[in-house]
Amino acid sequence: MKFLCLDCHAAMEFVARQEPGDGTFGAAFTCPNCGRSIALLANPMETQLVGSLGVKIGGRTLDQPPLELVRSKLLGKDGAFASPAPADQPGPPAWSAEARDRLERVPSFVRGMVKKLYADYARERGIREITPEIMDRARAELGLEGM
Amino acid sequence: MSFPTYFDLPHADRSGLAEQIAAQRRRVAERLATVRAVVLVMSGKGGVGKSYLTAGLARGLAPLLPRGVGVLDADLRSPTVARLLETEGPLAVLADGVRPAVDAAGVKVMSTEFLLEEGHPLAWREPAQDRFLWRGALEVGALREFLSDVAWGQLDLLLVDLPPGADGAVELGALIPDLAGALAVTLPSEESRRSVSRTMRAAASAGIRLLGVIENMSGYRCGRCGELKPLFPGDAGARLAQEFGVPLLGSVPFSPGRLTVDPALTARILDLVA
Numbered sequence: 491m492k493f494l495c496l497d498c499h500a501a502m503e504f505v506a507r508q509e510p511g512d513g514t515f516g517a518a519f520t521c522p523n524c525g526r527s528i529a530l531l532a533n534p535m536e537t538q539l540v541g542s543l544g545v546k547i548g549g550r551t552l553d554q555p556p557l558e559l560v561r562s563k564l565l566g567k568d569g570a571f572a573s574p575a576p577a578d579q580p581g582p583p584a585w586s587a588e589a590r591d592r593l594e595r596v597p598s599f600v601r602g603m604v605k606k607l608y609a610d611y612a613r614e615r616g617i618r619e620i621t622p623e624i625m626d627r628a629r630a631e632l633g634l635e636g637m
Numbered sequence: 638m639s640f641p642t643y644f645d646l647p648h649a650d651r652s653g654l655a656e657q658i659a660a661q662r663r664r665v666a667e668r669l670a671t672v673r674a675v676v677l678v679m680s681g682k683g684g685v686g687k688s689y690l691t692a693g694l695a696r697g698l699a700p701l702l703p704r705g706v707g708v709l710d711a712d713l714r715s716p717t718v719a720r721l722l723e724t725e726g727p728l729a730v731l732a733d734g735v736r737p738a739v740d741a742a743g744v745k746v747m748s749t750e751f752l753l754e755e756g757h758p759l760a761w762r763e764p765a766q767d768r769f770l771w772r773g774a775l776e777v778g779a780l781r782e783f784l785s786d787v788a789w790g791q792l793d794l795l796l797v798d799l800p801p802g803a804d805g806a807v808e809l810g811a812l813i814p815d816l817a818g819a820l821a822v823t824l825p826s827e828e829s830r831r832s833v834s835r836t837m838r839a840a841a842s843a844g845i846r847l848l849g850v851i852e853n854m855s856g857y858r859c860g861r862c863g864e865l866k867p868l869f870p871g872d873a874g875a876r877l878a879q880e881f882g883v884p885l886l887g888s889v890p891f892s893p894g895r896l897t898v899d900p901a902l903t904a905r906i907l908d909l910v911a
Contacts, residue, residue, distance in 0.1 A: 491650060491654070492643060492646050492648060492650060494640060496638075499640065499641055501646045513764060534764045535764060535767060535770070538763055538764055538770075538771055539770060539774075542771035542774035542775045542778060543654070543657075543658070543774055543778065544657075544778045544781070544782070545653070545654050545657040545658065545661075546653070546657065554664075556730055556731075556732075556733075556734050556735045556782075556786040556787075557730070557735055557782045557783075557786045557787075558782070558786075559775070559778045559782055560752070560778075560779050560782050560783075562762070563761050563762050563763070563775060564749075564759075564760075564761060564762075564779065565761060565762060566752040566753055566754070567754040567755075567757075569727055570727055570728065570751055570752045571726075571727055571728055571729075571730045571735070572726075572727035572728065572730070584743075585741045585742075587700070590741045590742060594896075601723060602723050602725075605723060605741065
């Protein structure tokens with residue numbers, strides 16, 4: 491899209507973008523020769539059509555943040571995204587192959603809950619890998635007999 | 638009145654839309670540069686167990702592929718893979734991308750399951766009228782961001798669990814550079830064969846390499862005698878393989894409960910992506 495000054499036959503230059511928050515969009519352009527200014531005013535449907543492409547009219551001035559379209563347009567649940575853990579907090583513990591096999595034997599309808607119990611146990615104690623021995627210890631300490 | 642046309646003006650396009658679309662594609666390519674193979678898993682209609690197979694394959698392949706396996710749940714409206722792999726959010730957002738969830742076997746997972754309220758449909762912030770105009774663009778945009786903005790890291794294989802039908806394969810086929818190909822999942826029935834045939838033909842027409850067919854629910858194992866008995870009439874897997882000149886990679890019996898796939902099938906998939 492280009493904007494032409496009919497008096498000068500010159501391409502007008504983009505000056506400013508306006509997003510008032512009512513679903514509409516505005517962009518101002520000025521002729522570099524005569525100084526005439528105009529504004530493009532888009533209705534909510536036009537604004538939505540362009541916004542759905544994940545682009546910014548007039549170009550980007552900042553790097554695109556991760557999942558910008560999804561995070562700005564999707565009606566999702568609160569807390570779907572989290573700030574990164576501080577560097578001194580480890581990530582989730584790993585599961586050894588034997589521990590995974592044992593977890594697989596837990597009935598599926600409670601497996602997620604049981605997995606979280608073991609993971610929380612390991613995380614709280616700074617354990618980096620969950621093994622059958624760790625699971626036995628957790629069962630004894632947390633009273634998880636049969637899990 | 639006469640005035641210059643678009644191409645008469647030598648100046649750059651001020652909207653910058655074309656450059657931004659090109660930048661989006663570059664972003665996908667740069668992210669997937671560390672993924673050795675991207676494979677689509679597709680079907681015709683829903684209910685063939687495609688997501689279950691995808692999750693089972695990911696679990697089976699994860700210990701065999703040293704750089705790891707990822708699963709992108711491209712079924713935005715009806716996500717299931719994340720739950721099958723027992724993964725959950727919240728997802729950490731870092732400057733270089735969103736961290737995927739990781740299952741007990743180390744499989745990296747991205748899905749709208751992490752983003753939607755329990756029991757709520759996929760919905761967007763949008764004007765109430767004329768939603769049909771931009772819904773498709775929003776959904777493809779979300780898939781593009783799942784590919785480009787999730788920090789997949791080094792992976793040997795990224796499995797993409799597609800929604801039923803051909804559209805997802807065609808759209809993602811255009812978006813993913815150097816796509817390894819697509820696996821087709823069918824039930825044994827004639828109805829499924831017809832439906833999957835359409836999807837395979839659409840994918841092939843879009844230039845997507847067909848890697849093979851997997852026939853799911855090819856009978857069930859009798860609890861008393863252990864014999865494999867038919868569940869649906871038909872031989873859709875073999876017929877589709879013959880029709881498209883691709884291998885029938887496996888016939889998977891109905892086995893509710895454990896998320897496991899026959900090691901022989903896993904080995905054939907491994908050969909395909911090796």
